[in-house]
Amino acid sequence: MATTSRSSLKRYYDVNGWLFVAPAIALISLFMLYPIARSLVLSLYSGRGMMLKFSGTGNLVRLWNDPVFWQALQNTVIFFIIQVPIMITMALILAAMLNNPKLRFSGLFRTMIFLPCVASLVAYSILFKSMFSLDGVVNNTLLTIGIIGEPIGWLTDPFWAKVLIIIAITWRWTGYNMIFYLAALQNIDRSLYEAAKIDGVPSWGRFAFLTIPMLKPVILFTTITSTIGTLQLFDEVYNFTEGTGGPANSTLTLSLYIYNLTFRFMPSFGYAATVSYVIVLMVAVLSFLQFYAARERR
Amino acid sequence: MDYSRAFKRSISATVAGAALLCSTAAFAGEVTIWCWDPNFNVAIMKEAAARYTAKNPDTTFNIVDFAKADVEQKLQTGLASGMTDTLPDIVLIEDYGAQKYLQSFPGSFAALTDKIDYSGFAKYKVDLMTLEGQVYGVPFDSGVTGLYYRTDYLEQAGYKASDMENLTWDRFIEIGKDVKAKTGHEMMALDSNDGGLIRIMMQSGGQWYFNEDGSLNITGNAALKAALETQARIVNEGVAKPTSGWNDGISALTSGDVASVLMGVWITGTVKSQADQAGKWALTAIPKLNIEGATAASNLGGSSWYVLEASAEKDEAIDFLNEIYAKDLDFYQKILTERGAVGSLLAARTGEAYQKPDEFFGGQTVWQNFADWLVQVPAVNYGIFTNELDTAVTANFPALLKGTPVDEVLKAIEDQAATQIQ
Numbered sequence: 001m002a003t004t005s006r007s008s009l010k011r012y013y014d015v016n017g018w019l020f021v022a023p024a025i026a027l028i029s030l031f032m033l034y035p036i037a038r039s040l041v042l043s044l045y046s047g048r049g050m051m052l053k054f055s056g057t058g059n060l061v062r063l064w065n066d067p068v069f070w071q072a073l074q075n076t077v078i079f080f081i082i083q084v085p086i087m088i089t090m091a092l093i094l095a096a097m098l099n100n101p102k103l104r105f106s107g108l109f110r111t112m113i114f115l116p117c118v119a120s121l122v123a124y125s126i127l128f129k130s131m132f133s134l135d136g137v138v139n140n141t142l143l144t145i146g147i148i149g150e151p152i153g154w155l156t157d158p159f160w161a162k163v164l165i166i167i168a169i170t171w172r173w174t175g176y177n178m179i180f181y182l183a184a185l186q187n188i189d190r191s192l193y194e195a196a197k198i199d200g201v202p203s204w205g206r207f208a209f210l211t212i213p214m215l216k217p218v219i220l221f222t223t224i225t226s227t228i229g230t231l232q233l234f235d236e237v238y239n240f241t242e243g244t245g246g247p248a249n250s251t252l253t254l255s256l257y258i259y260n261l262t263f264r265f266m267p268s269f270g271y272a273a274t275v276s277y278v279i280v281l282m283v284a285v286l287s288f289l290q291f292y293a294a295r296e297r298r
Numbered sequence: 299m300d301y302s303r304a305f306k307r308s309i310s311a312t313v314a315g316a317a318l319l320c321s322t323a324a325f326a327g328e329v330t331i332w333c334w335d336p337n338f339n340v341a342i343m344k345e346a347a348a349r350y351t352a353k354n355p356d357t358t359f360n361i362v363d364f365a366k367a368d369v370e371q372k373l374q375t376g377l378a379s380g381m382t383d384t385l386p387d388i389v390l391i392e393d394y395g396a397q398k399y400l401q402s403f404p405g406s407f408a409a410l411t412d413k414i415d416y417s418g419f420a421k422y423k424v425d426l427m428t429l430e431g432q433v434y435g436v437p438f439d440s441g442v443t444g445l446y447y448r449t450d451y452l453e454q455a456g457y458k459a460s461d462m463e464n465l466t467w468d469r470f471i472e473i474g475k476d477v478k479a480k481t482g483h484e485m486m487a488l489d490s491n492d493g494g495l496i497r498i499m500m501q502s503g504g505q506w507y508f509n510e511d512g513s514l515n516i517t518g519n520a521a522l523k524a525a526l527e528t529q530a531r532i533v534n535e536g537v538a539k540p541t542s543g544w545n546d547g548i549s550a551l552t553s554g555d556v557a558s559v560l561m562g563v564w565i566t567g568t569v570k571s572q573a574d575q576a577g578k579w580a581l582t583a584i585p586k587l588n589i590e591g592a593t594a595a596s597n598l599g600g601s602s603w604y605v606l607e608a609s610a611e612k613d614e615a616i617d618f619l620n621e622i623y624a625k626d627l628d629f630y631q632k633i634l635t636e637r638g639a640v641g642s643l644l645a646a647r648t649g650e651a652y653q654k655p656d657e658f659f660g661g662q663t664v665w666q667n668f669a670d671w672l673v674q675v676p677a678v679n680y681g682i683f684t685n686e687l688d689t690a691v692t693a694n695f696p697a698l699l700k701g702t703p704v705d706e707v708l709k710a711i712e713d714q715a716a717t718q719i720q
Contacts, residue, residue: 046720048682049402050378066717068689134540155542156490158696242543243367246491249693263371265686265718266398267378 043273048266059274069275071249072257075162079253080230083166088223091174092215095181096207110182114175125239128168129155155240158250165251168236173229177222184218185211220294224287231279231286234259254279327611328358329618332373333390334366338564339439339601342633346622349629353621357614362386370395377403382608387615392601393426393441394684399604400429401682407434408605413616414624420642422677427602434604436619437642441562441600442672443498443584446569448483449660450578451557455480464594465585467499467528474537474557483557487550488529488538490695493688494598498560499525501678502596503587507715508681514719516712523704524587526691530698560584562598563668566638570658577657581664583671595674600642640668647672686718687711 046055046062063069094113098106116124131137132154139151154164188211196206212219234255237245243264245252254275261272329347333339340363347359364372369390376385377399391399400407409432416424416433423437447462455477465473474485488495500506503521508514516522532538539556541547551559552572559565569579583594603623605615622629623643630646633639635654647669655661690711698707 049399050380051402051404062717062720067714068693068718071693129543129546133542133546153540155546156540241491244491244689244692246692247542248491248696249689260685260689263367263374265689266682267374267402268720269378 039273039276042270043277045270046268047270048268052270055270059271062271063274063278068249068252069254069257072245072252072254073278075245075249075251076231076233076253078162079166079169079233080227083169084223084226084230086166087170087174087177087226088219090170091177091222092181092212092219094174095178095185096211098178099182099185110178113178116172116174117176119172121235122239124168124172125236128164129240132164156247158248161241161247161251165233165236165240168240169230169233172236173226177226180218180222181215184215188214216294220290224290227286227290228283231283327356327614328360329388329611329615330360330362330386331388331390332362332364332369332386334364334369336363337567338637338639339390342637342639345633345636346618346626346629349622349626350618357618366392373399377406382406382606385606385608387606387609387611388619389604389606390438390601391435391604392599393423393597394599394680396427396435396602396604397429397680398682400427400434406607408607408609408612408616409434410436410605410616410619414620418624418643418645420644420672420675422597422675423600423602423642425677426680427604435602436604436623438602438623439564439600440640440642440668440672441564441598442640442668442675443502443560443562443596443598444664444668444671445558445560445582445584446565446579447558447582448554448575448578449580451477451481451483459580459582462580462582465582466588467531467585468588470585471528471531471535471537474532475535477557478536481557483555484539485537485557486532486539486559487541487547487556488532489541489543489547490529490533490699491542491692492544492547493691495560496522496525496529496691497684497688498584498596498598499528499587501676502584502594503589503592504676504678506678506680507684507687508679510679512679512681514712514715516715517705517708519708520589521587521592523708524589526695526698526707527704528587529695530704533699562600563640564599564638566664570638575658577660579659581659581662581667583667593674593676595671595676597675634665640665640672642672644673683715683719687715690714690718 042052043059044054044056045052046058047053097103098110098113100106103109132139134151134153134156136154138154139148142148143151152160154160192210193206196210201209232255233253237251237253237256238259241247241251243256243259245256245260258272258275261268261275331343331347333343340361343359343361347361351357351359373385373389373391376382411431411433414433414436419437420440423440424433427433427435427437445462445465449459452458452462452473455473457473457476461473470485477483477485500519500521503524505515505519505521507516507519507522533540539550541550548568550556552568554572554575559569570576584596586592586594603619605612605619609615623641627643627646627649630639630641630643631649631651633641634646634649634651652665652669653663654665656664693714694707694710697710698704
């Protein structure tokens with residue numbers, strides 16, 4: 001055929017090929033590249049609403065001196081450091097358990113654990129809020145069992161509010177990550193496990209030295225997507241705290257802070273763009289570190 | 299092909315099309331309005347629109363109902379992007395945000411100084427929509443505050459209606475402790491994450507987060523200091539039931555959990571929504587702060603109508619607001635009776651509806667009370683950063699509960715606010 005005989009250089013100059021991808025390139029440029037470039041320019045401007053003036057590094061100085069930004073950053077990092085490992089570990093353990101071919105009703109269990117991540121976000125937020133309110137079912141149960149002496153202020157105490165957010169996002173996203181592990185586990189040859197079993201490797205050893213190394217690429221993938229997800233955490237906090245990130249800014253995340261800077265406070269589009277680039281930078285650095293840690297060593 | 303003829307033809311078609319559009323616009327414009335709360339603002343606007351179309355049958359109205367946050371977000375996005383054709387002709391803006399919009403999007407709203415007689419409206423409402431000598435917007439609902447309380451709970455605790463007159467906050471807390479001890483009900487619901495109560499108390503003391511010139515007024519603000527101390531006492535002495543978020547607070551009120559609620563007049567409809575509680579409620583003025591110049595009148599929330607400068611139906615929209623909201627006294631009687639809306643048109647305060655006793659409140663003439671308090675509300679400068687300051691106050695309030703001296707807390711609020719307001 002004609003096309004196969006062409007050199008790659010000729011293919012490069014083939015107008016037809018370019019025409020085919022032109023609509024996609026145009027759309028990507030218009031809706032992705034342009035906004036990214038424009039927001040970078042915007043981050044150099046400051047001012048109220050549309051009264052923008054060029055300020056160079058002014059927004060960076062403001063960022064450095066802004067206690068609320070540091071609080072939001074700290075909260076985001078806390079969510080990230082505590083929540084992602086808990087969720088990844090739980091997802092792995094659940095996947096390994098549900099992968100057991102002798103387990104009955106495994107389809108039912110898988111569906112049940114996966115369901116939270118397709119539940120309506122607003123519905124589950126409302127449900128969680130009512131369950132964890134001062135006289136909600138969670139406090140009442142804990143009181144009845146005798147684990148706590150007085151009701152926990154899940155939504156009114158700065159410490160417990162953070163715990164509640166972690167519980168909520170873990171509940172919602174564990175099943176999602178579990179599905180990836182399950183899919184990867186199906187591809188591991190059963191005979192490996194049988195051989196290990198015959199060699200007398202206990203079940204925890206098979207999990208630690210067989211399952212986890214085999215799943216490394218998938219673990220890397222889920223860790224990075226979870227990192228990005230947690231750094232961009234917005235919906236849960238917005239719905240639980242009615243957009244305030246309270247109590248006492250204890251659940252304010254960077255994304256919610258950007259929202260507040262743009263829509264709730266005096267609109268500071270330039271400053272909000274600067275804060276957005278902090279997230280971009282963090283995601284880039286963390287993803288690089290994770291790739292680096294998981295690289296193939298020779 | 300004759301290109302010039304085709305060109306000419308398309309030009310003339312365009313001109314004809316444009317002329318057609320203009321002529322239809324002049325004869326029968328559609329006024330688009332954005333607002334929130336279907337049972338209040340939207341319903342009231344529909345009533346106003348019906349009254350206007352009765353006299354001007356060619357005008358049509360498109361009243362769009364959004365959540366308040368969505369109205370603000372859409373408005374802000376439209377103004378920022380400059381795509382004015384996505385914006386409505388009239389928009390409802392909450393009073394705290396008015397100056398923020400006027401100052402950060404200059405030229406976006408129509409100045410109505412010569413078109414509407416502002417002398418008929420409550421001064422504090424007109425003040426907050428004035429910028430550099432020009433008045434924008436038409437004052438609408440007032441957020442004048444009152445203290446609604448359960449007479450049955452108070453009676454069980456041994457208090458009569460006369461005990462609830464001329465309250466101070468000290469007395470209120472004392473009564474609250476008694477009510478809690480004798481009935482098991484907290485005196486009120488309180489969301490410490492919401493700065494509403496502090497704002498009510500501060501304004502009743504005649505001050506705000508800002509001075510007249512817009513500079514921060516925190517560390518030297520006696521009213522704010524007293525308000526913070528008072529709210530901390532309310533929490534620490536167990537007078538309030540801690541709630542989280544608006545709905546939680548409302549359910550504490552409607553379920554009969556708490557013995558009183560201190561809010562803007564617009565809460566009346568919610569209080570009255572529980573028919574089985576009829577006759578068990580009464581209304582009194584809010585407690586006074588223990589500082590000089592304190593009053594028993596304040597404001598919470600409240601909103602006004604603004605016309606967009608770029609609106610194609612600008613004149614029609616202004617005429618509509620002027621005819622109904624600035625002149626139609628009968629309209630105000632109707633929305634008061636049907637929706638519990640206390641407008642800020644002073645002349646509407648003498649109507650028959652205001653004199654009517656309300657059986658839900660044991661025959662009290664509650665509307666007359668609100669109308670009387672309305673004129674006593676101290677005018678303050680809401681400034682442009684109320685949301686920022688609210689966040690700074692609620693973020694530092696927990697420290698006060700843990701025993702940090704109030705002056706240190708005020709300093710922390712000022713420091714946080716200083717970086718936020720620029």
